[in-house]
Every structure is written in C-alpha cells, then in structure tokens.
Amino acid sequence: MSNSFRTTNSTGLINKDKKINFTFNGTIYHGYEGDTLASALIANGVHLVGRSFKYHRPRGFLGVGVEEPNAMVQLHDGNKSEPNIIATEVELVEGLKAKSQNCWPSVQFDIGEINNVLNRFFPAGFYYKTFMWPKSFWMKIYEPFIRKAAGMGKAPLLPDPDRYEHNYEHCDVLVVGSGPSGLASALAAAKNGARVILAEDKPNFGGSLLTDEVTIGNMSGKEWASDTISQLKSMPNVILKKRSQVFGYYDHNMTVMIERVSDHIENPSKYTPRQRLHYIRAGEVIVSTGSIERPISFGNNDRPGIVLASAAKEYMKVYETLVGKKPIIFTNNDTAYSTALEFIKNDIEPIIVDTRDSSNGELVKEVQQKGISIKFNSGIADTKGHLKINSAIIGKLDSSKESFILEETVECDCICMSGGWTPTVHLSSQAGNKLKFNDDIDAFVPDKKRQKETAIGAANGSFTLNQSLAEGFQVGFDLSNKFTDQNNPTNSPNSNEPSYEKHEKLWCMPLPSGKKPKRFIDFQNDVAVSDVELAIREGFRSIEHVKRYTTLGMAGDQGKTSNLNGLQYVSKIEKKIVPEVGHTTFRPPYTPVTIGAIVGREVGNHYLPTRKSPIHTWHEENNAVFVAAGLWQRPRYYPRGSEDMNTAVNREAANVRKNVGICDVTTLGKIDIKGPDAPEFLNRVYTNAWLKLPVGKARYGVMLREDGMVFDDGTTSRLSENHFHMTTTTAQAANVLSHLEYYLQVVWPDLDVNVLSTTEQWSGIAVAGPKSRDLLSKLFPDVDMSNEGLPFMGLVDSSIDGIKARIYRISFSGELAYEVNVESNYGLYMWKKIMEVGQSFDIQPYGTEALSTLRIEMGHVAGAELDGRTIPFDVGLNSMVSQKKDFIGKRSLSKDAFTESDRQTIVGLVPLDKKTKIPEGSHIIEDNSAVAPIPKLGHVSSSCWSVEYNNPFSIAIIKDGKNKIGKNLYAVSPLKDISIPVEVVSSHYVDPEGSRVRS
Amino acid sequence: MLEIKCPYCGKRSQNEFSYGGDATIKRPQLGEEISTEDWDNFVYYRDNPRGKHSELWHHVSGCRQWFKVSRDTATHEIFDTCKMNEDFNV
Numbered sequence A: 001m002s003n004s005f006r007t008t009n010s011t012g013l014i015n016k017d018k019k020i021n022f023t024f025n026g027t028i029y030h031g032y033e034g035d036t037l038a039s040a041l042i043a044n045g046v047h048l049v050g051r052s053f054k055y056h057r058p059r060g061f062l063g064v065g066v067e068e069p070n071a072m073v074q075l076h077d078g079n080k081s082e083p084n085i086i087a088t089e090v091e092l093v094e095g096l097k098a099k100s101q102n103c104w105p106s107v108q109f110d111i112g113e114i115n116n117v118l119n120r121f122f123p124a125g126f127y128y129k130t131f132m133w134p135k136s137f138w139m140k141i142y143e144p145f146i147r148k149a150a151g152m153g154k155a156p157l158l159p160d161p162d163r164y165e166h167n168y169e170h171c172d173v174l175v176v177g178s179g180p181s182g183l184a185s186a187l188a189a190a191k192n193g194a195r196v197i198l199a200e201d202k203p204n205f206g207g208s209l210l211t212d213e214v215t216i217g218n219m220s221g222k223e224w225a226s227d228t229i230s231q232l233k234s235m236p237n238v239i240l241k242k243r244s245q246v247f248g249y250y251d252h253n254m255t256v257m258i259e260r261v262s263d264h265i266e267n268p269s270k271y272t273p274r275q276r277l278h279y280i281r282a283g284e285v286i287v288s289t290g291s292i293e294r295p296i297s298f299g300n301n302d303r304p305g306i307v308l309a310s311a312a313k314e315y316m317k318v319y320e321t322l323v324g325k326k327p328i329i330f331t332n333n334d335t336a337y338s339t340a341l342e343f344i345k346n347d348i349e350p351i352i353v354d355t356r357d358s359s360n361g362e363l364v365k366e367v368q369q370k371g372i373s374i375k376f377n378s379g380i381a382d383t384k385g386h387l388k389i390n391s392a393i394i395g396k397l398d399s400s401k402e403s404f405i406l407e408e409t410v411e412c413d414c415i416c417m418s419g420g421w422t423p424t425v426h427l428s429s430q431a432g433n434k435l436k437f438n439d440d441i442d443a444f445v446p447d448k449k450r451q452k453e454t455a456i457g458a459a460n461g462s463f464t465l466n467q468s469l470a471e472g473f474q475v476g477f478d479l480s481n482k483f484t485d486q487n488n489p490t491n492s493p494n495s496n497e498p499s500y501e502k503h504e505k506l507w508c509m510p511l512p513s514g515k516k517p518k519r520f521i522d523f524q525n526d527v528a529v530s531d532v533e534l535a536i537r538e539g540f541r542s543i544e545h546v547k548r549y550t551t552l553g554m555a556g557d558q559g560k561t562s563n564l565n566g567l568q569y570v571s572k573i574e575k576k577i578v579p580e581v582g583h584t585t586f587r588p589p590y591t592p593v594t595i596g597a598i599v600g601r602e603v604g605n606h607y608l609p610t611r612k613s614p615i616h617t618w619h620e621e622n623n624a625v626f627v628a629a630g631l632w633q634r635p636r637y638y639p640r641g642s643e644d645m646n647t648a649v650n651r652e653a654a655n656v657r658k659n660v661g662i663c664d665v666t667t668l669g670k671i672d673i674k675g676p677d678a679p680e681f682l683n684r685v686y687t688n689a690w691l692k693l694p695v696g697k698a699r700y701g702v703m704l705r706e707d708g709m710v711f712d713d714g715t716t717s718r719l720s721e722n723h724f725h726m727t728t729t730t731a732q733a734a735n736v737l738s739h740l741e742y743y744l745q746v747v748w749p750d751l752d753v754n755v756l757s758t759t760e761q762w763s764g765i766a767v768a769g770p771k772s773r774d775l776l777s778k779l780f781p782d783v784d785m786s787n788e789g790l791p792f793m794g795l796v797d798s799s800i801d802g803i804k805a806r807i808y809r810i811s812f813s814g815e816l817a818y819e820v821n822v823e824s825n826y827g828l829y830m831w832k833k834i835m836e837v838g839q840s841f842d843i844q845p846y847g848t849e850a851l852s853t854l855r856i857e858m859g860h861v862a863g864a865e866l867d868g869r870t871i872p873f874d875v876g877l878n879s880m881v882s883q884k885k886d887f888i889g890k891r892s893l894s895k896d897a898f899t900e901s902d903r904q905t906i907v908g909l910v911p912l913d914k915k916t917k918i919p920e921g922s923h924i925i926e927d928n929s930a931v932a933p934i935p936k937l938g939h940v941s942s943s944c945w946s947v948e949y950n951n952p953f954s955i956a957i958i959k960d961g962k963n964k965i966g967k968n969l970y971a972v973s974p975l976k977d978i979s980i981p982v983e984v985v986s987s988h989y990v991d992p993e994g995s996r997v998r999s
Numbered sequence B: 001m002l003e004i005k006c007p008y009c010g011k012r013s014q015n016e017f018s019y020g021g022d023a024t025i026k027r028p029q030l031g032e033e034i035s036t037e038d039w040d041n042f043v044y045y046r047d048n049p050r051g052k053h054s055e056l057w058h059h060v061s062g063c064r065q066w067f068k069v070s071r072d073t074a075t076h077e078i079f080d081t082c083k084m085n086e087d088f089n090v
C-alpha cells in the first residue's frame, strides 16, 4: 500500500527524489521531503489517526493545517516525547516516530469506544452532573475513570533535552500571514521604507496562492508569490519568518510568535535551538491570517475520510496526495468545485452534492462542461464505515430543507465538505477588536479596533483576490507612511480569478428518516448538535454559558472550525440572528505552544546571576556548605571531618561565645545617604531619634511601613555632618532603597538628600566573641580598642598595609563584637589577615546557621519575626519608638487594634524535656486535649539549639505573651503529628541585661 | 506586556518597572493631627476606577526615578506619563 494515494503529477512542493522513513503506531512508512506527517500518512492510505475525546470514536484528518481538530498525536519517545501535536503541522523528518493517543489498547480496537455506546452518560455538561452523585464515588470511581478514559496524550516525565530561546524584536509593521493580501501589504510597506516582519506559519510562503488557480499581472498566483518573496528577501528592512506562528496578541501591540527552528531538520547542530519564541513589539500589526473552511453537520460526519474540501485540494496540489479515489464533494457554495476540478485533473470523477437549488458560478459550469452531473438541492444524511468511511446516504432535500424526501446509499472512500468560509479573526479579537457580523459571508469580521491592528483580505471578510490585493497594497502603504516620510505607494497589479456565486445559509443537515446519528459541530471536543440542543433546553442562554456547558470551541482548538457553526445552530434554535447571539472570546494561544518555548532559557538557575562575596573563594577552599540568600550564596556552616550540620553549627556558635568567630556579612544591604537634610530624612524614616547622633557613632534603627508594621532594621552610622552609612537586612536591601527613593522623590521632594546603594562597594567582616578586642588590637595596633577608646556603637577609621578599614563596634551575636569594612576588592585580604592573627585566639569561621543561633538565643529579631504582621510593640522594640517626633507609620501605632494590651508578642520557649527541638511554624495552644478547633495563641517563628544552655530554644509570638511567661503551653505541628510541652520564658534567653556587648 | 514611556529614559518594556499605586494620594503632613478615618483613607482605601487612572511607577531597572502614568485600567491605554513635578498634558 506504499504511497498508493500519490497523484502522478509533480506540480506540488514535495521532492519525490528524497524518501523519508517514519513510524506511525509501530508501522514503518515512507513519505517524501516536503510532506507533513498528515500528508505522508494519507498518501499511505492511513486515515485513522486517533480516538475522539469523549466517545472514543475513530477519527481521521479533517484539515491540512492549524485548523485540524482530530489528528493529535504523540511524537517521539523518552525525554523527547511530546503530546497533542497536530499531525498536519509536523514536517516529516527521517526516523520520526508518532503514535495515536487517547486510545487503548490500540487505535483500531479501543476499549473506550464503549463510551460511544453508553453515550447517554456523556451528554453536554456531563462533567457537571453525571458524576456529581453519590459524592463518595468521585475519588474512587468517577475520577480515575475519567482520567483514564478521557484526556489527551501523555506528558513526558523526563527533563526536556532541547534548547529553546527567546528573542525580542521591534518593527514598524508586522504582517501575519503570507497569502495574497499579506504579501501585498508587506511589499507595499517595505517599498515605502518601513521595517517589516512577515510571519508565515507554514514551511512555504504564499497561502492560498499555492492552491488557487489565479493570475496576478502576467504570472500565476504561485509565481507572483515567489517573485514577491524574492523581492522582500533582497530588502534590508524586511525580516521573513516561515514556520512561525503569531499565536498571541497582547497589550501595547506586543505579539508573541513561535518559530519552529529545527523540528524539521534531521540532525540539527547542537547550537541550534529547537524553537524560538519571539516577542515582537510592532508599531502596526496587519492581520492577514486568511480564512478557514467550515464543516457541515450531518449524521456521522466525523468518520475517517471525511475532510474539508479545501484540505483535499491542498493535499492534491501541494502534497501530491489523494484523500481518496471515490470522492463525494458536499458543499453549500462554489469554492468546493475547485476541489472537484482538481480530482478531475487526476482522472477521478467525483460525485457532487450541493445543498443549493442551482449555481451559475464559473467553476460550477466548468465542472458541468466536463460532463459531471451535480446533485443539487441534496445533502448527506448519514455515513457508514467503522474505521473508515465506505458509503454515504445522500438525500434529496424537501422545499423547506428541513427533511429529506428520497434517500440513496452511495459508495465512497472520502467526503470533501465545504460549509463556506470563516475569517480567522482570533488575533484581532485577542487585540480587543469588537467584531461585527457580516451578513454576506455569514461570519464575524473585525470592526472597532482597540490597538494598532488592521485586518485585511479574507481575515477581513474580503474573499476575492482583487479585493485582497487592493486592501493589501493600500493598507501596507498607509500604515508604513506613519513611520517613514518616503510617501512611495505601490500599485496593485491586475488579477484574474473565477467568479463565485453566493453560498447557502445551511450548515446542519436534517436527520435521516427514523435515525438519530450524531451530527458533530466541534470535533476536538466531541460536541454534537444534540449537545447544543440539550444545553439550550436546560436553560443555558448566553453563548458563553453554552460554550462552557458543552465545551464547544474550547481548549487547543479554540473553535477554529466549530465556532460559527455552533453559533448558527444556537441562533436557529433561539430564532435569533447570529449577531444577537454574539460570539465567545478568542483566547491566546491561537495554536498550542510547547511549555519549553514559553520557559526558554529560564531553566535550572533561571538565568539569574549568582552574587558572591569577594571572600567566596576562601569559603569554598574551607569546606563551606552554601545557602542561597536571594541571589547571594552565603556560607551556611563549615563542617570539619565527618561533622553533620548540627554538630558544626553548635561548634561554631559555641566558639563565638567562648573565643572569637569570624563571619562574612558582605551581603548586608548598604546605602550611602548624603545631603544637608539627611539627618531630618533619617528622623522621618526611622522610629527613633537621629538628629543628635554624633559624628563617628552608629545607631540601631527600625523603620515601619505607613500601616505601622515593621519594615526593616539595621545599623546606621554618621560619617560626617551630612553623610550617613545605612545598613539593611540582606533580604530587604532592594526594597529599602525603593522605599527611600519613594519618600525623597514623591512625598518629600523638598528634602535635599541623595541615596545610593553601596552594597557591592563594601565587604563586611564580623568579628565576634570575648577575644575579639584582643584580636583586633593586635591587628590594628594604632587603634585604641578599649571600651573608652571604641565604645559600643562607636566607629573608627584605620588601615593596614595601606588598606583603609572602617571598624564598627556593633553586635548581632550579643557578644563583644566588631565589624570590619573594607573596599570590596580587599575583602579577601582582610579576611585572611584576621584569620591569620586570630589563630592564637582560637578563631573559627561561622556561617548563617550559627549566626541565627546566636541571635535567637539573644532574642534579637530578624525576618522570621519581622514578617510584615508585627508592630514594634509585638517584637519587643517599643523602646525604639520615639514619643516626641513623627515618622513614617507612627499614626497607625495609636489605632485601637494596635494598642490592645493582649496583642501577640514575642516570648521564648523551652521544651520541658529540654531535648525536643520545636519545629519553626508550630502552633502554640493552651490545652493539648481540647477538641478542635483549638484556639491558637500564636506561632513559633525561630528555633535553635542554645549553645549557652545546651538545650533547644525557640522564639514565638503569642497572645498576651508577657503575661504568659512562666506558664506551660504546647507547641503543636499537626502536619508532623508533633505536640511538645513547652515553658514560656523571656525572649532574651542569654545575657538579658546586654552586658556582654558593652563589656 | 505594557510599554511605558519613562519621562527620563523613553519607552521601555513593563518588566523594567514596578507599580507604585494611586498617584493622587497625598500623605498627611508630619505631625498633623488626623482622625483615624482620614488616616485609614490614606493608608488603606483606594478608588478602583474602570478607566482613566493616574498612578505611580518606579523605573527600578533603569534610572530609578518615580514618575506618573495616566493609564486606562480597562484597556491599558497609556494617555501620558510625566515627572513627579509635572502635570499630564492629556
């Protein structure tokens, strides 16, 4: 059966000299270069490609391009496996593997076909009612059944090995679609000097010119298309993209286009991406997306072998392939006669069934002149053939065309149907265009535009070649003139095409006498005429509701072939005209897009930069385990030998309490603040007073949001009269800068202050522990490190080896501690220097875990407590709040809810057994044995192992916390099934007087 | 994705900016006696108009300036943008 459905001509676009082997459902076939998977299968006589969504009915190809609703296949296997690919859009490559989906065990014998027999269980809205009762059946029976029976292909479980890229483009005019109007507008715009992108979904430019027998100027349509493309190719202001689908139209003329870069190449270079997603911001978009032929609804109109007439023609003309050798042409208009003529050219006599009473169109006459008789005033009532159509029941329509009067059975192997044409308005509609109904063509066309988008040609309802070309040249020139001053119009050449008579407004055939076969409207979603009738009978009136209840026009298909027929049928039942019924919303993407293309290179680390401190290499060399803090990589702990994390962290923290530790704090946010109003600005930003901070002193500050919640905290020092150095937490550094800029630029522009991030200009090294003073005295012999010389919250400038260093006496660990700041480039040098001198003081590096342990023990708050839900009172920072001055957020603090005495406040928790660590996030409750719901008193924000007392310790924020100190409560974590009896203690667990930092 | 004209830098894609809320809100004066209702109106309550809305944007990945944008909340049409010390032309 090898390629027995090929035509003998060679006028198409396939290369019969190059054979390509492929596999479908395990069988090896061959096609030719230029074939799609669809055309190659049809050439091999294969029409049965899948099973329908709900009823598992055998389905074949309906279309030839993006409109194909049935032929969705699973491509490749393993990590390249890809579901729901439209076979008509797949170019054949050597070794391609494809298989049917939604069938089991095979497409020929599918167990799910029982759904077809039991179809009373699958009417419209079956999701909503059939499976709603009894409730207990849902999880065990209905859901697994639906999952197995319905559903499309299988998503691969392995990582996608292919590479996808994103590209950003700008142009004056984007032309979508390269049919006659698209080519004309691109040529006119480009000749007028505009920057043009022309996008074509198919592998060949030309659209309908590749299949229509027309002349333009003195050339055939096909020649004119290729001549125009050569002209465009030679122009530097034009980008031509084939295999590229513009699938989405978003705000401000942003369109998104998917380019299939190497899907059609047998062995692409590893540097070639598989697909590329283009974000195109266009000055103007020309929508020349053409039109799609409509099917006709008749009994069993979904059997394999029943195709659109235009698809049959394209298979013959472009792919040199016959959809069948005993065709019936079934139409309500003239265009299908060109398909009939194409069959005749291949020595095949079609049977022609036309619903109309007559037609004098040129093509109709031509067919008649060839001696073919036409069955006018007739329709197809029903079809037969289980896995492939083998006959049709043709009936004579009565005068009302509401029933058949005579029926005859006719053998056939395919039906080529045409219900007229629907402009492809998806992109215009996505762009916000309010569509209007055009009575002449019985379809919606773009009308009132919201964005810079213009539909032309068939997409605009202009179905004649003359009109399409005229619109194309005119619009291309007009729009390009907005961007250039060349004023150089291009005239439309003369063209010639057959004349067409009007179609008949008839898309749904009556039922055959005594039978009720399904007449499908939406093939992909398995929606038949009876489903629409049912939805309306059950009271669904809005077309949007009918859509959702029946699933008509949903999912990947977006109603390409079904939308208008559905609307026509609703309007017929409702006895309303179609514009009153309205239309549903078209949503992007117009065609399915691979997730890989949307993700692009944002895989793995998501293309984000990694921020490393200048000391990073030392951490690596010294066995640091890193943790991500935003973009930063920070040492979490430094295990020695076989130490686990807890052992290492406890050792590091204990060494700070006993000797001295060193910690890289370069990641802290740093902001340089300068200007005569800088003190006043800080006074407004922070809750405490700043005007009188002496030069050379640091101060701890807390800032709030206007709603009174603590926003951030840090130490800020005064370097000179009008110059301050602010530090922020690592996490909030960027937000604090935006916050300061907001107040300076928007709220108080009168303040003369400048702010600048200096986070990356300084490297910070914390030196903490009782031996830190001795260490630094040795390192900086010229500096008076005594408590009087450099008191707590003091700072001093010094240098070693000519490197300037600023030494702050500040502490996060609660120990006597300093922070040495040097220019970033000297961070590593200074770190090594401190380590070297520190050897005799038993110095050890400590990471973020030990840093946390030390601050938790001391009851110092951090991000876990400052979670955007706490005011200063809640976290023990009330003493930081000035009563004398106003500041950001102060007014909120006097609101009723913020002054209630039993607010949730910060406390410490120790487990009664002194052993069990309390998971962070645990709930605090009073009575462990109470019946749920148990009132929650608060939650655990931070937990550590106290190295001071050698038992677990946590910080919690609980209702009326101060008055709960000394009480026993429970910390519970229902997810972990944990309940821990705890004692409430002060959050200042170690050195509550704060004597160490001042020692 | 919107295209926003920063009054300092020119047209840029939305992903360079962050949104900053209603531009017509005036912060009460520091130290001003203010009722809880007025304060709540400043902190929490915002109109949510369908149509023209004047709002703040911050050119975070650019010049770091805050500025004003007049935008239609239904269609996303941007009528005008201006610096903080300027008024819209349209």
Ligand SMILES: [Zn+2]
Pocket: B006, B007, B008, B009, B010, B059, B062, B063, B064, B065
């Ligand atoms: Zn800017």
